[in-house]
Amino acid sequence: MLEENFCPRLLNGRDKLGRPILYIALGGVDVPALAKQGVTVDDLIRCSIRSSEQVRLAVEASEDPLAGHLLINDLGLGSANPCTAMKFIRAMRFFVV
Numbered sequence: 260m261l262e263e264n265f266c267p268r269l270l271n272g273r274d275k276l277g278r279p280i281l282y283i284a285l286g287g288v289d290v291p292a293l294a295k296q297g298v299t300v301d302d303l304i305r306c307s308i309r310s311s312e313q314v315r316l317a318v319e320a321s322e323d324p325l326a327g328h329l330l331i332n333d334l335g336l337g338s339a340n341p342c343t344a345m346k347f348i349r350a351m352r353f354f355v356v
Contacts, residue, residue: 265293269282281331283333
């Protein structure tokens with residue numbers, strides 16, 4: 260369930276500056292639905308850490324590690340279920356302690 264709904268992805272290509280590209284589709288993430296399916300905050304953190312480690316390795320292997328990486332946060336504003344500020348704030352109760 261988690262892999263289908265929240266999984267930051269390191270894309271196989273690079274941007275025009277040669278930086279690795281990390282794509283995160285936040286617009287379709289339904290935190291309450293994930294919680295009902297048994298996904299925990301620890302699961303979300305592990306998924307994020309795994310992606311961060313992949314980005315770190317890709318940046319270190321790039322021609323110019325100091326250039327960093329390109330992060331694309333897709334908020335799904337053109338979708339039927341966009342990530343709005345209020346939706347995000349309401350979902351915070353699931354991951355803020």
